[in-house]
Amino acid sequence: MPRLALTPNEMWAALTGIAGHVPVPxxxxxxxxxxxxxxxxxxxxxxxxxxxxxxxxxxxxxxxxxxxxxxxxxxxxxxxxxxxxxxxxxxxxxxxxxxHQSLVSRPFTDTTWRHIRSVVTRRADRAEHEEHLARHLDELLRRAHAADTGISDADSSPPAISARILDTAARPGTTKPGKNDQPAQSRRKAQAEHTKQRNTNTDLPGHLAGQVPDAGEDSDTTPDIADSATPAAAWNIFDAHQEAQQW
Incomplete structure (x- = not known):
């Protein structure tokens, strides 16, 4: 039937009926x-x-x-x-x-990250702006998890909630000072420690690279998220290698 128009799936079905197939996980x-x-x-x-x-x-x-x-x-x-x-x-x-994974207490998606980028104004260089985005993202995730938004039922859709939270967080002087608000000197120290660790731990396997330190370790850059943070294991939503062992 050379003049018969078929979709790729129809072509596959016709050929499979003749030649069969071998499923490969x-x-x-x-x-x-x-x-x-x-x-x-x-x-x-x-x-x-x-x-x-x-x-x-x-x-x-x-x-x-x-x-x-x-x-x-x-x-x-x-x-x-x-x-x-x-x-x-x-x-x-x-x-x-x-x-900056250690600055964020809970898993998130690219959609949430794009929303943060759209509402947080850049007021620093590229490196500081990325850290600023991470901290606002963490604030959004914390407040959404605690349902501490103060928004009426008429304005309770997810986009409205995140917009209200971020609008408050982005205004100067509205963020409460805390352990995550590092001065410039501490930030430079944290960056130096990151570079030192990166250059000295070259023998670590790739899957251990950049892992978040344990909560008990002494680290100036690890936020105080013991009360509401998601366990590190929960960040791995889908382990492809582990899943492949079950096929």
Missing amino acids: LTGADWIELLPSRRCAISDEGIRFEHRTYDGPALNGHRHRSTAADGKWEVHHNPYEPWQCWVRLPHGWEQVSWI
Whole structure:
């Protein structure tokens, strides 16, 4: 039937009825391959896109060393887990974490992050603005979880709630000072510690790169989230490698 117009699914069904098929389970690497991808450079600061910076020991030795014509690397990311990404290095995929994950107490999606970016005005350089976004994101997630919004039933839709919360949080002088409000000197110290740890822990495997310190560790950059933070294990919404073992 050479002149019969068929959809790809109809073609597949017709061919399967003749030749059959062998089902092959997907691996964890196959799942990463199917995620949205982009081309990114690996700089001294790490990988940056969507106003987020990803860094870890796995990137050491590959900064500014791409052999591609555009000088960039293939990076895959999950919109439902934007606090991590995967970069294709010469030896395979490596998972890299967002450098400000420790400032956010709960999991979030790319949609929430884009909303934060749209309502928080930039008043500092790129690095400080990213930290500022992370802190406002944490405030939004905390207040949404506690349902402490003070919004009437007539104005209780999720977009209205987040807009009201962020409008309050973005106004100067409305955020209560706390442990997360670091002076510039402390911020520079935290960045120096991050660089030191990145350069000294080169023997760590890629899946341990950039993990959040335990709550008991002495860290000036870890927020006080013991009362309302989600356990670290709950951040992994879907473990492709673990799921592949069950297929």
